[in-house]
């Protein structure tokens with residue numbers, strides 16, 4: 001069995017691994033590169049394989065850095081199956097068309113304002129192609145082994161977001177694992193990730209390889225930021241992923257209002273897809289910790305703005321209020337329009353709610369830069385910029401170490417570290433070398449590993 005690393009190496013985006021035996025080829029994950037331009041440009045490079053020879057795509061979870069390249073493969077002619085959990089299929093049916101839509105809009109905007117060096121900027125794929133690619137999805141339950149050619153494949157619960165899985169693959173007498181994105185043991189929403197079986201090789205995510213999560217109570221931090229913004233009479237802008245993070249924030253705000261730790265404020269979810277995502281979370285309540293009643297509390301705390309006109313009308317709403325909008329790293333989406341409008345106002349607070357990949361607009365804002373470029377225009381930053389550390393959907397390096405200790409991995413098991421920025425990968429490698437007896441290496445781009 002060969003593993004070829006086609007993404008998610010030395011960065012947290014673009015996850016893509018080719019697994020091949022003599023008779024079978026599959027991709028595990030099929031993610032978009034995001035962040036730095038030199039990384040995003042890899043989205044335009046052809047994959048070093050004939051996609052017509054691919055037998056299947058196996059998808060760990062719905063986040064675009066794992067799934068967002070699927071419509072592009074469809075556009076290039078891929079018509080094989082995409083195996084994943086039903087909740088991931090449901091979330092992808094919202095996320096992938098939205099990704100196509102955002103790319104179409106960005107291309108139009110750049111063309112209209114002649115901001116692109118290209119005469120006619122082309123989206124990677126459009127909404128229609130993304131919708132068509134959904135017809136290839138086939139649902140697989142957790143812990144039910146299925147076969148693709150030579151490979152026996154099993155998904156197991158990984159926490160993180162709804163439907164997220166680790167993937168275990170057996171072939172030619174070897175067993176390899178892909179951790180996928182690993183959730184936290186004490187997540188507000190998701191249950192702890194299931195421990196791994198004995199493996200010959202593990203591809204292990206390292207997003208928080210060099211950081212521990214803030215051990216402070218995230219409810220208290222959110223309450224403090226809301227109350228401070230209210231005292232300034234401003235708007236609280238929360239850039240957020242529509243999947244997972246937005247629902248957690250909604251739930252926390254509902255609890256804080258119920259406990260009267262913050263005033264009853266208008267909360268706007270400026271995301272046409274977040275309302276549908278809330279429904280999917282409520283539908284799959286066997287996969288998370290919330291009861292039906294808590295799900296309804298979460299869904300009812302907010303007003304949803306679906307249309308662009310409704311979104312624009314938010315500028316008329318009296319302050320203070322809270323707007324949650326995508327994208328989480330301020331790389332695109334409706335949050336950009338609110339940032340353009342409100343970043344110059346010192347009464348505004350921008351609260352980032354998760355990990356900010358290097359090179360993204362969010363990372364630059366958090367660094368304290370005095371202005372930020374949005375749609376080709378420099379916007380001065382007078383707003384307060386904050387970040388919540390306690391909400392991550394990723395296990396930190398101590399959580400990962402504990403998860404590995406719970407597993408059946410034997411001494412000397414090979415681990416390839418993926419899905420981390422370079423500093424995080426180095427730190428994770430050092431930490432695991434000190435605390436475990438596994439053989440740990442950092443995976444590199446296009447490396448071929450033969451088992």
Ligand SMILES: [Zn+2]
Pocket residue numbers: 061063160181
């Ligand atoms: Zn993820």
